[in-house]
Amino acid sequence: VAPVRLSDITARLGGELHGDPALAIDRIGPLEGASAGTLSFLSNPRYRAALQSTGAGCVIVAPDMLDAALARAEGAAAIVADDPYLYFARVTQWWAERTRAPRPSGVHPSAVVEAGATVHTSASIGPFVQVCAGAEVGADVQIGSGCHIGRDAKVGAGSRLAPQVTLGDDCHLGANCIVHSGVVIGADGFGFAPNQGRWEKIEQLGGVRIGSEVEIGANTCIDRGALEHTVIEDGVKLDNLIQIGHNVHIGAHTAIAGCTAVAGSARIGAHCTIAGSVNIVGHIHIAEGTHVAAATLVSRTITTPGRYAGAFPFDDNATWEKNAATLRQLYRLRERLRALEKKTPP
């Protein structure tokens, strides 16, 4: 990777530069293990000790950390930003843009674009991609090898699909989305009517509507709606291996970590954060601005925003076994306590 000068960075991204503008940066890295060519950052004051010992040539810091950042070594450089973490995010974006070879625009000769599909001339379609009739692929879209774009599906301008993504029939993806490998959008929701001990399929007639600036992690599934659409609003971020059931509605800018399952017709408000391995049951609502901790089963509607949790505290196996055994008769413990209370004079 060709190095850049510090002044190139601040020219592009702003921030207040202290130190040698010509310092060559060849890597973005953490404070630990950094060398003279490393640009690092300090966003959490708890890691201040790491600042003192880092070998990084330059560190992005908040204004109140500038003195410490400059004092750490002779000739140490710093970039001051109001929000060092956000500044760092933008540095990574620029770095990626500089260093990643772009895919050539155009359709790979092995790809199958069916009659009636529309592919913008600036889009890049990789090998072994099928774009079905009625599909629309927008400007500057990148579609990796082996993807399937269903009938009447839409991919908004600037979106990137990694290899092996399935976008089902009548599923729409907004602009500037990122979809990672193995994602399946538009598989059938899980709907069956019982019929004398068998299950009769309810065909899933809805689609999926995904806003802009949405990111979807590897092998995540978003089912199509039963009658209406499953909806993911703008700016939602989904991690890997997440299950989104049919008719779910996720509000804008909500982020959900890996292995979480959202059952059918649940409605999650905007600006929520849902941690990993959470299970949200069907048909409930979660208020805007709610935060759910890892491994929680959300079994009823949450109307008051705030923090919620519900995991069993782990322990060494022997302690856990004793506590779990007691837990299995907890309500009897309460009854015994009540009996004692009645006998004991106040």
Added chain:
Amino acid sequence: VAPVRLSDITARLGGELHGDPALAIDRIGPLEGASAGTLSFLSNPRYRAALQSTGAGCVIVAPDMLDAALARAEGAAAIVADDPYLYFARVTQWWAERTRAPRPSGVHPSAVVEAGATVHTSASIGPFVQVCAGAEVGADVQIGSGCHIGRDAKVGAGSRLAPQVTLGDDCHLGANCIVHSGVVIGADGFGFAPNQGRWEKIEQLGGVRIGSEVEIGANTCIDRGALEHTVIEDGVKLDNLIQIGHNVHIGAHTAIAGCTAVAGSARIGAHCTIAGSVNIVGHIHIAEGTHVAAATLVSRTITTPGRYAGAFPFDDNATWEKNAATLRQLYRLRERLRALEKKTPP
């Protein structure tokens, strides 16, 4: 979508029609948000209020709801069915059949069908599909783009594989199955013998045997057996992102919701329902007709059918923290209670 007349629907699916037989239906939809061209349904009497306010042109109802269905508006139509939900399921099936363009039969020129594979002339094989030697693909089968059909694998008549399904060597799928994108059938079970701190692979020599009318959700995995086969009986319905370990046996017409994991050699009876994010440990049995609630760890055999549960009740974070902290010393609480009981006169 071309509309149909109400009388077309009852001619095809039965039911007792009340109202104008010529009413044009252009959409199947829920009671809320319905318009004059919408055919809706009421299966749960709890939603009776929605019936009063719906704008749906026609509603499928049980006999005891007919009066309410007709009284809601001048000229309101209704179809009476003994089981409105089942009737609705069949309407969706017919609607899907009417509105979805069929895949053309035949093998896409880009597909690779190896010598020794058999593909029925009525089957549809999409682009970029590999059908390996010895595989058999039955009549009216549809295989989407990018699927892999392994050596000596079988796909029964009428089954549909969405794009990007992997059916491994010596794995058999029955008739009229639906397999969604990203499903992996026949990856190796997780079997290793410890050997001086390392793991020695136990090659998985069994296959997978799947019955008829089975549906498998997106990105679900069904491992091949170690020595004998992993077995999924007729009519089983699996949701997305489920893990089925080696040698598991799932009885007929059992339904399992998303993100559930069934560990090796577990045996689940027929007609069970297992909710989402359940974990079933290896080598146990679950009796026919058992129902397991979401996020339960089933850690031992269940011999009595019924309802089982085992999730930590979630709460606001502060309450959860206090309860969880107490839980970590629950057995001491029991000991203290016992000590008090000994001291208290009866």
Added chain:
Amino acid sequence: VAPVRLSDITARLGGELHGDPALAIDRIGPLEGASAGTLSFLSNPRYRAALQSTGAGCVIVAPDMLDAALARAEGAAAIVADDPYLYFARVTQWWAERTRAPRPSGVHPSAVVEAGATVHTSASIGPFVQVCAGAEVGADVQIGSGCHIGRDAKVGAGSRLAPQVTLGDDCHLGANCIVHSGVVIGADGFGFAPNQGRWEKIEQLGGVRIGSEVEIGANTCIDRGALEHTVIEDGVKLDNLIQIGHNVHIGAHTAIAGCTAVAGSARIGAHCTIAGSVNIVGHIHIAEGTHVAAATLVSRTITTPGRYAGAFPFDDNATWEKNAATLRQLYRLRERLRALEKKTPP
């Protein structure tokens, strides 16, 4: 499958043969349901009863089980091995080698190998595979249909990739690895900086480094690092549908069962076993030689090796409901107990 003689097996794998060396073996199978041509094994003395009733022609046993193995029937054969389970593992390996048709070496004509990629002449590249510029595929590698090998990715000698694997740009896989279908290596880690209610992407600039003899189960995801690499050391075994976050480090010969999630920057020591559906939060460490039971949330660092657990004990639904209801006010129960203790004379 052509049968082998017992003496062929011991000639190849050692062990002490008792019985007719010419006995023809046509199947490796469990004790139950075995026939005269079956080679079976007994590794757990608890299953000794099954030894008495098996119809297996030959059984692999530990030295102290030899007498029982020979006494079960007239002419019964046995192979004595110090570790029967390990011996059995090697028999399965040899059996698989004998019976599985090898993929032909060479690149399938439909595959796309970009200029600048290196593919060893002994490697086998299946149909619809893309090998990007700068990638290196080693000797005797097998790559199944539809795989994607990213830019500058490496696949070490002898590794096998099942169909539909994605190995991202700058991700390295060591020698003799097995990667099952649907695995995604090198999707972006889940990193965002909050910015006025929106999420700003932190581009993930690290790669993935996987050692040798690693096995990765179907649809498992291993994210690339944010700045440095995600690291999986030699001999690690990962089951299906596992999520490995960015910057995670997994020590050598650790085994992890299905549906487990390891959040970003967690560090798991060598020789651990982590059961299924476990959730390991970010940035914590787990000591070498730790064992975690199924469905546990590991919410803090474990410095002492041992066994850990943390699942709610499941029960019939009515009992669970009563206990869960009490659990929601457990700390009040403790306060009431404390109050009683104060009132009760010692």
